[in-house]
Amino acid sequence: MTTLRVDDQAGADLEIALTEACANVVKHASGADGYEVRLDVGHDHCSIDVVDDGTGFDPAAGTAPAATSERGRGLFLIRALAENVRMQSSPRTGSLIHFEKSFA
Numbered sequence: 569m570t571t572l573r574v575d576d577q578a579g580a581d582l583e584i585a586l587t588e589a590c591a592n593v594v595k596h597a598s599g600a601d602g603y604e605v606r607l608d609v610g611h612d613h614c615s616i617d618v619v620d621d622g623t624g625f626d627p628a629a630g631t632a633p634a635a636t637s638e639r640g641r642g643l644f645l646i647r648a649l650a651e652n653v654r655m656q657s658s659p660r661t662g663s664l665i666h667f668e669k670s671f672a
Contacts, residue, residue, distance in 0.1 A: 572609060574671045581649040582669050588642040589618040589665045597622030613670045621662035627655035
């Protein structure tokens with residue numbers, strides 16, 4: 569097994585983005601039997617897909633929440649902390665949240 573060296577900020581950003589993506593599935597993917605996390609790690613970046621088979625969501629959601637809001641921050645945080653964020657969702661096929669992070 570190879571150890572991957574990532575600077576502290578990139579590691580923290582990835583941890584938060586992945587945690588939020590998985591938490592969104594657990595909280596909001598009604599009807600999902602489970603979810604899958606796919607990770608592709610390169611020399612200087614990684615790509616993550618979080619996929620579920622739930623009822624879907626509105627990918628346009630996730631605008632900046634109110635400063636006093638304690639909810640609704642997940643998609644906003646993923647967009648703020650990761651790169652090349654892409655979201656697809658359909659009531660029949662579930663949802664995909666894709667994001668990437670550079671290590672350099």
